[in-house]
Amino acid sequence: MVRFVEENITTMLETKIISNSEVLYVGGDEGDTSPGTKVLQNFQINEEGGGLIRSWVDSMRACSPTRPKSFNSQACWIKEHPSALKMFEEILHESEGKQIVMFLDYDGTLSPIVDDPDRAFMSKKMRNTVRKLADCFPTAIVSGRCREKVSSFVKLTELYYAGSHGMDIKGPEQGSKYKKGNQSLLCQPATEFLPVINEVYEKLVEETKSVPGAKVENNKFCASVHFRCVEENKWSDLAHQVRSVLKTYPKLMLTQGRKVLEIRPIIKWDKGKALEFLLESLGYDNCTDVFPIYIGDDRTDEDAFKILRDKRQGLGILVSKYAKETNASYSLQEPDEVMFFLERLVEWKQLRCGS
Ligand SMILES: O=P(O)(O)OC[C@H]1O[C@H](O[C@H]2O[C@H](CO)[C@@H](O)[C@H](O)[C@H]2O)[C@H](O)[C@@H](O)[C@@H]1O
Numbered sequence: 387m388v389r390f391v392e393e394n395i396t397t398m399l400e401t402k403i404i405s406n407s408e409v410l411y412v413g414g415d416e417g418d419t420s421p422g423t424k425v426l427q428n429f430q431i432n433e434e435g436g437g438l439i440r441s442w443v444d445s446m447r448a449c450s451p452t453r454p455k456s457f458n459s460q461a462c463w464i465k466e467h468p469s470a471l472k473m474f475e476e477i478l479h480e481s482e483g484k485q486i487v488m489f490l491d492y493d494g495t496l497s498p499i500v501d502d503p504d505r506a507f508m509s510k511k512m513r514n515t516v517r518k519l520a521d522c523f524p525t526a527i528v529s530g531r532c533r534e535k536v537s538s539f540v541k542l543t544e545l546y547y548a549g550s551h552g553m554d555i556k557g558p559e560q561g562s563k564y565k566k567g568n569q570s571l572l573c574q575p576a577t578e579f580l581p582v583i584n585e586v587y588e589k590l591v592e593e594t595k596s597v598p599g600a601k602v603e604n605n606k607f608c609a610s611v612h613f614r615c616v617e618e619n620k621w622s623d624l625a626h627q628v629r630s631v632l633k634t635y636p637k638l639m640l641t642q643g644r645k646v647l648e649i650r651p652i653i654k655w656d657k658g659k660a661l662e663f664l665l666e667s668l669g670y671d672n673c674t675d676v677f678p679i680y681i682g683d684d685r686t687d688e689d690a691f692k693i694l695r696d697k698r699q700g701l702g703i704l705v706s707k708y709a710k711e712t713n714a715s716y717s718l719q720e721p722d723e724v725m726f727f728l729e730r731l732v733e734w735k736q737l738r739c740g741s
Pocket residue numbers: 491492493494498499500501502503506528529530531603605610612613614643644645646648684686
């Protein structure tokens with residue numbers, strides 16, 4: 387195991403201070419095959435060559451399966467991760483007497499995956515559903531995107547938003563019944579990395595411009611290199627370019643998502659930490675009567691699923707048509723099913739409250 391110690395990690399918080407030791411990054415154990423965020427550290431980037439690039443590309447492919455491996459394996463997977471719609475009554479039963487808190491990923495969960503990340507819009511119906519949901523339960527959007535961008539897609543001021551894979555958390559601006567006190571909430575545990583992320587973003591744009599279809603997105607505390615519109619036979623070339631930029635930045639690491647490589651600071655902060663932070667901010671830390679439901683489609687969501695599984699608290703729902711390694715308990719096939727599930731939760735809550 388390799389330990390990177392980051393000295394001056396700053397956390398800007400109006401309500402809480404996170405100590406440096408809480409955000410020090412400790413790399414995953416070798417041979418760790420759990421489905422959480424797969425982290426590639428810079429010592430690996432410097433030392434390995436072709437094998438490493440192959441593993442990045444394979445790992446990215448595994449995030450977006452396009453068909454079931456086999457009929458039998460798909461059937462087994464569904465048995466282990468049944469549809470949250472089919473199991474709706476059981477889920478309600480599990481949550482009985484507890485406060486449900488909702489955590490929703492954005493891309494692939496609230497909006498369908500599209501080629502152009504700038505056009506991943508959410509439907510009006512989905513927005514309406516999320517609006518009603520946020521009236522019934524505390525609700526947070528947890529996304530890899532820059533917070534400002536994801537909130538401009540969602541357009542609901544009453545939500546909590548955690549952008550940049552949880553490295554940029556902000557409480558509701560207005561309209562939330564669930565806001566604690568009058569203080570506003572802001573948590574940015576990676577502020578000191580802003581200049582370096584900007585610098586790397588510029589370099590990646592320059593380095594990758596020769597690859598048709600490649601796109602680099604600045605997500606403020608992290609950056610994404612998109613492979614979706616790049617011919618598959620050019621994926622290794624693009625991954626090599628990312629590697630050549632990244633190897634001079636020992637304080638950054640690489641993770642994979644759906645046809646995307648993500649460059650992030652080496653700090654121990656992810657969507658799982660963001661979930662814990664938000665529960666705490668809402669006053670539900672160490673509570674046994676809280677029931678968090680986290681819905682997401684990508685590998686970075688696994689960090690949150692894992693927290694819930696380890697704590698035996700609430701549940702994770704993976705959005706995927708095909709079998710994927712996951713810490714989630716249930717599944718939904720696509721964003722439309724997510725919307726039906728959320729609608730049912732709203733109807734149930736409204737019936738209970740007689741509204
Ligand atoms: O945590 P999320 O909200 O799921 O964000 C993860 C990444 O989502 C976006 O990329 C993904 O969706 C795009 C639009 O559908 C798609 O073109 C791309 O292939 C997917 O990886 C977003 O653009 C990234 O910045 C996020 O990190």
